[in-house]
Amino acid sequence: MKSAVETLNPTRVRLTVEVPFEELKPSLDAAYKEINKQVSVPGFRKGKIPARIIDQRFGRAAVLQEAVNQALPEFYGKAVDESELNVLGQPEVDITELNDNEELKFTAEVDIRPELELPDYEGIEVTVDAVAVSDEDIDGSITQLRDRFASVKPVERAAAEGDVLVLDLEASVDGEVLEDGVAKGVSYTIGSGELLDGIDEAVTGIEAGGTATFESELKGGSAAGRTASIKVEVSKVQERELPELDDDFAQLASEFDTLEELRADARTRLESSKKYEQATDAQQKVLEAYLEKVEVPIPEKLLADEIGTRKHNLEHHQLEPMGMTLEQYLKVQGQTEEEYTAELEEQSRKGIKTQFVLDEIVAKEQLNVSQDELTEHLLQRAAGSGMSPDQFAQQIVQGGQVPMLVGEVARGKALQVVVEQAKVTDSEGNAVDLSDDDDTDGDAAAEATEAAADETDTADTADEASDAAEEKTEA
Template sequence: MKSAVETLNPTRVRLTVEVPFEELKPSLDAAYRKINQQVQVPGFRKGKIPARIIDQRFGRGAVLEEAVNEALPKFYSEAITEGEISPLGQPEVDITELKDNELLTFTAEVDIRPEIEIPDYSGIEVTVDAVEVSDEDIDSAVERLRERFASSTVVERAAAEGDEVKIDLEARVDGEVLEDGVASGVSYTIGSGQMLDGLDEAVTGLEAGGTATFTSELKGGSRAGSEAEVSVKVESVSSRELPELDDEFAQLASEFDTLEELREDSRKRLADEKKYQQATEAQEKVLDALLELVEVPIPQKLLADEVETRKHNLEHHQLGQLGMDLDAYLALQEKSLEEFEAELKEQAEKGIRTQFVLDEVAKQEKLSVSQEELTEHLMRRAQSSGMGPDQFAKAVVEGGQVQMLVGEVRRGKALAAVVESVTVNDSNGEPVHLDEDEDADADEAGQDATAEAGDAAAEGTAAEGTAKADD
């Protein structure tokens, strides 16, 4: 077999492969055996039909086509190995010449990873928010905890702000009741603003049994973004009473004996949260700065496939779970289809560039992934997917996605390594140094960010049996 590589552009090549007929012989024999098991010819036992009879009955061309289809993946793999190229996705194969008992020639066009050069990035400087926990932050955290321990008592009076009401809702669009616009026995705290605009005003002043009608834009469901006429009926009104902020409350709501100890624990927790947010902000800003330094050619077919994948996942998975279609989503977001697709393309392009750049950094830094690191990442992905670790791991293995997860971890480590080598200051002008725990947080954040960036460029794949001869 002989092969030649022609560079079409920085991200795409054309392989031209010539295969002497002798090397096609094993696949030709396999084709006769396969056809032998699939057909019946009077006078011959199944599997014992001579090759010349198969040629007469079914045509030599059918046998050659079967043989070529079976052989193409092998010859393609040998050609990319010989050419030392890293393919992305499936090739576009074209049989250019097939001479019986003489020669098979085919071409294969495929996207490849572009060669990129990572410049010295140690001069990158970014500024992140300082870790500051105010008394107001602590007050808000304690108040949220206090809300969780509030008690409710049914009262015989008009509903007021802060009360909890049990309500029935019915939404109509163009005079028709929506199938997913009816709800009964919904608990709602007046003033929380957590449901429909206009609901607070509608129920305020109503007693049990009272009704009201108001107009509101639907935020979810089959007609998200549409103006609806909403009828609400109050079943009951309950007064919410918050516990006193004292040591007794601290003992009720936590493992601490005093309110001061509870507040101090809240301060520590908030500081830890803000340190994680700071680490996440640092890796996001450093990544953006790194991408600005590197010119990355984007394979256009890969980009188109990634855009289509993201759009499909949004339409058929995320929006489907919310009972919403793309038109309703666009109306809710107040975006045109063109604006949506432009944003999607921008996100996909950044995801691909991120993976190419961080893969190259990982290669330069000679970063590897341990079994423990892979297991920890798998556990986090399983948790975010809502699946059990064993179930998620089985799905990953069966779907051939192990290398994808390895790539996510490796890229996360690459991003963390870049963050460590650049200058990060907080908004007060103080240098930010990640300690061991925070470094692990940044590493985790980097893995999550690169996972979200998209997996289109994670692993280039060969034909693996999918390249077929043209009819």
């Protein structure tokens, strides 16, 4: 077999492959066996039909076509390996010559990872917010904890801000009650903003048993984006009672004996949380600054596929379960389809560029991912998914997504390499140490990397598609 590579542009090549007929013979024999399994000829047992009879009855061309379909992935894969190409996605294959007992010639156009020139890591300077925890922050944390231990009691008075109501709702459009517009026994806290626009004004001042009607634009369901008439009936008005802020509350809500100890712990936790947020912000700003220094050509087909994937995921995995169409969603968002598509393209370009650059750093620095690092990242992702580690791991393995997870960890380590060379200061002029000594920095780097790539793994997806192409290429 001989192959040659023609560079069409920095991200796409054309492979020209010539295969002597002798190298097709194993696939030809396999093709005869496969056809033998599928057809019947009078006078011959199934599976025992001679090759000359198959040629006479079904045509030699059908056998050749079957042989080529089986052989192409192998020949394509060999050509890719010989040329040392880093391919992305499925190739576009064209058989240019197939002569019986002579040779097979075909071309395969495919996207490749562009060769990048990485600039030095030094010289990047970014500023982030200083880590500061105020008394108001602590008060807010304690208030949230106090709210979790609040109780409610029915009251015989008009509903007011902060009350917890039990409501029955009925939505109508053009005088017709929507099938999915009726809800009963809904618990709602006035002022929480968790239901429809205008509901607070409608129910404030109403006692149990009272009703009100108001208009609101529906955010989801069959009539998403349309203005509906909402009838609301208040069946209960309940007043929230908060526990006293004292040592008894501290003992009830925590492992601490005194309120002072509880507040001290709240300060420590808030400082840790803000430090993590600071690290993530710094990582992302350093990454963005470094990306600006790198020219990265983007494969157009990969970009188009990524835009299509994002749009498909939004329409079918997010909006469809909510009973909302893309048109309704865009109306709610106040976006035109052109604006939405432009935004998708920008996000996709950034995601692809981020992964290409970080993957290049991984290769340059020869970064590896240990089992412990992968396990730690898996536990973190499991916690964010709401699944148990075992459930999450099973889903990852069954979905063949382990390489994706390895890539996430490796890219986080690549970003950390850049961050360690950057100058990071806070808003008060203090130097921020983001060395890898801090256990949170690796997690922050991974989170910043995911955010910059908009939580997608475009390059990984392309690599997986490339692997599939080697198995499923058809003439």
